[in-house]
Amino acid sequence: MAPTLNNWTLLFLLAAAQGLFLSLVIFSRKSKVSNLLATVILLFSIMLGYYVTYWTGFYLLLPRFVGVLGGLTFVFTPFLYFYLKSDKTHYHFNLLHFIPFLLFAAYYFGGPYLNIKNDSFLSALVAVAQCIHLVVYSLLMYPKDAVKLAKIMKWKRLITFSFMGYTGTFLFYYLLVWTGNLKIEYDYMISMASSFFIYFVGYQSFRNPDVLKTLEGNKYSKTQLTDAASLSILKTIENHMVTNKPYLDGDLKLHQLAEQLSLSTNQLSQVINEQLGLSFSDYINKYRVTEAMQILTDPTTAKIKLIHLAMDVGFNNKASFNNAFKRLNQCTPTEFVIANDRGQSITTAESKTKVPDYSRNIAN
Numbered sequence: 175m176a177p178t179l180n181n182w183t184l185l186f187l188l189a190a191a192q193g194l195f196l197s198l199v200i201f202s203r204k205s206k207v208s209n210l211l212a213t214v215i216l217l218f219s220i221m222l223g224y225y226v227t228y229w230t231g232f233y234l235l236l237p238r239f240v241g242v243l244g245g246l247t248f249v250f251t252p253f254l255y256f257y258l259k260s261d262k263t264h265y266h267f268n269l270l271h272f273i274p275f276l277l278f279a280a281y282y283f284g285g286p287y288l289n290i291k292n293d294s295f296l297s298a299l300v301a302v303a304q305c306i307h308l309v310v311y312s313l314l315m316y317p318k319d320a321v322k323l324a325k326i327m328k329w330k331r332l333i334t335f336s337f338m339g340y341t342g343t344f345l346f347y348y349l350l351v352w353t354g355n356l357k358i359e360y361d362y363m364i365s366m367a368s369s370f371f372i373y374f375v376g377y378q379s380f381r382n383p384d385v386l387k388t389l390e391g392n393k394y395s396k397t398q399l400t401d402a403a404s405l406s407i408l409k410t411i412e413n414h415m416v417t418n419k420p421y422l423d424g425d426l427k428l429h430q431l432a433e434q435l436s437l438s439t440n441q442l443s444q445v446i447n448e449q450l451g452l453s454f455s456d457y458i459n460k461y462r463v464t465e466a467m468q469i470l471t472d473p474t475t476a477k478i479k480l481i482h483l484a485m486d487v488g489f490n491n492k493a494s495f496n497n498a499f500k501r502l503n504q505c506t507p508t509e510f511v512i513a514n515d516r517g518q519s520i521t522t523a524e525s526k527t528k529v530p531d532y533s534r535n536i537a538n
Contacts, residue, residue: 182362183226189369190226193219196373206265210257217250218372225365229358242282247304247344248275251311254337258315258330274307301348308341332374340371399444407445410435421461424490428454459498462487466499470511480507 179187193215200212224243227233233240252271259266278300285296315334347364350356399407414435420426431454432442446457465487469475478486484495499507 179230183230186222186226186229186362186365186369189373190219190223193222193369193373196377207257207260210253210260210267213253214250214257215372217246217253218369221246221250222365222369229361239283242279245275245278245282245300245304248272248278248307251308251337254333255311255315258333274303278303298352301351305345305348308344312338312341336371336374340368343367343371399441404445404449407435407437407441408449411442411445415461419461419465421458422465422486422488424485424488426458426488431458458488460502462489462495463499463502466495466507467503467510470507471514483507 197212197216197219200208200215221243224233224240224246227236227240228244249272255271256266256268281296281300315337317334343364347356347361350360350364415421418434420431420434423430428443429439432439435442443454446452446454450457452460466483469478469483469487480495481492484492487495489495489498496506499505499510503510505513
């Protein structure tokens with residue numbers, strides 16, 4: 175039967191090509207940490223391309239050594255682990271993690287010369303090893319306790335859970351194989367799910383390039399703030415924001431707020447970024463939106479025009495006010511007013527509270 179492509183394999187070929195492009199984009203950032211993730215995407219894309227040659231029969235036309243690509247799960251998994259474990263204090267990488275792939279390669283290339291009679295058993299053993307390998311790394315990547323899970327960044331949780339999803343689909347594939355229930359359609363669907371999980375990891379990095387900068391730790395390397403000092407500064411910032419309301423100044427800049435607090439801009443930015451997970455502009459806008467919400471819910475001031483309200487709370491135009499308001503409350507100021515007039519509650523992005531409460535981040 176001559177090798178052929180169908181709609182499914184064409185789709186996977188396109189996905190592999192997109193993965194290669196995404197890896198090149200991430201590599202272009204020239205960051206040691208981002209290179210780890212780019213390697214994950216690159217290796218998975220290569221492996222997916224190999225799967226396409228298997229499904230279509232083209233692998234019969236290729237040199238035998240190309241088949242070693244089927245063991246790339248032993249390679250890109252450690253790279254993802256290194257990526258998640260690297261932080262602003264160290265770059266994580268250890269060659270010992272690649273021993274399983276070296277053993278697989280030795281088996282693959284040495285098998286034909288060893289006159290192995292029960293090759294199917296060894297193939298099954300390799301599959302079991304791959305499954306165990308993925309499960310072990312899923313456990314290594316997963317935070318060990320709920321407190322730690324709550325503290326790590328959202329993107330990191332998404333990446334960890336995405337890899338666990340990939341592991342789940344991989345195990346399900348071999349469950350179908352070993353129970354004799356695998357059909358080519360199931361193989362396609364499982365591979366599609368696996369592709370989604372892996373490329374989602376790359377997409378998260380592509381959407382959040384600042385995460386990689388944070389991991390490398392260059393931004394705040396000169397501030398050397400301890401956790402206790404950072405929390406103390408945060409409390410000072412919060413008191414100043416509540417008492418003096420500097421956010422009402424539409425021209426407020428990072429350096430101006432830092433001067434008011436007798437801090438360096440690096441210190442101020444670091445505390446807001448690390449303790450609250452916010453940029454300076456998002457932090458200031460949350461206070462402005464909260465101020466606007468208080469005005470809109472006060473019967474004596476609720477009828478103020480929105481453009482005037484935007485200016486009064488520190489926004490320089492209505493568009494930025496609307497965008498910030500909707501990002502916090504999942505509704506526009508107009509929708510908020512209508513709901514408030516009807517006595518309806520508004521579910522905000524701040525866990526159903528009208529006023530952002532950062533005090534939970536401050537040590538008493």
